[in-house]
Amino acid sequence: MSELTTVARPYARAAFELAVENNNIKAWSEMLSFAAEVVTNPTVEVILSSTKTAQELADLLINICDDKLDKRGQNLINLMAENGRLSVLPRVVELYADLVTEHNQEIDVIVVSAYALAKKQKEELSRSLEKRLARKVNLNCSIDKSLISGMVITAGDLVIDSTASGQLNRLSDTLQS
Incomplete structure (x- = not known):
């Protein structure tokens, strides 16, 4: 997983920086x-x-995505195909989402409690x-009865x-001790 992250991070960061620069963060999120x-x-x-070939793979993916990708999105696909990295696109999406969350001064918090x-x-x-965290918090709550009482945040x-x-x-x- 860490190797995928290392490979995917530059693509996610580049897409994010381009999205911020052009004020289209949501559109990039949808494209990715x-x-x-x-x-x-x-x-x-x-x-x-x-x-x-890399170009055939890029063309295939761009054709399948059709109008869901703008020119910059197509350029990213071409670059990733050229570098043999199309398979890491799902991890790019995750890292991009993390960058968006950080940019918005938000944090996703997982709360597992014994009861609702x-x-x-x-x-x-x-x-x-x-x-405490000085950020907007997005709670994601779930229940685990095996905890008996309390919660893990x-x-x-x-x-x-x-x-x-x-x-x-x-x-x-x-x-x-």
């Missing part, structure tokens, strides 16, 4: 997402792994996290574990 969907189609995956959170709890949690590299099992593990570690 559509092209990535095409690339992950099983039939297209087989064609991409064939012995076709009430609307008021979500609002309070969101306010608290926005204050993940925001980028930050992990807050207030579950019963997490507290017991920390207590055990402290006692063993």
Whole structure:
């Protein structure tokens, strides 16, 4: 996964910088997402792994995407095909989305709790996290009954574990030290 990230990052960054420069972040997001969907189609995956030339692969993908790609999007596809990187388009989309989120001063926060959170709890949690992280927070909540109580909050590299099992593990570690 890290190798894919290393390969995909320059393409995502270039697309993002171009999108910001031309004030069309959403259009680039749509173009990249559509092209990535095409690339992950099983039939297209087989064609991409064939012995076709880079230009033939680029032309094929551009023809399939048709009017979903503007000239700059087509240039990106041509460049990625020339470098044999069309298969990393899905990772480019993910990295591009991360750059957009960062640009918008937003952060996606994953909250896994033992029970469903009430609307008021979500609002309070969101306010608290926005204050702590100094960004707009997008909560993504899910339930895991095996947690028994509490929740695990993940925001980028930050992990807050207030579950019963997490507290017991920390207590055990402290006692063993």
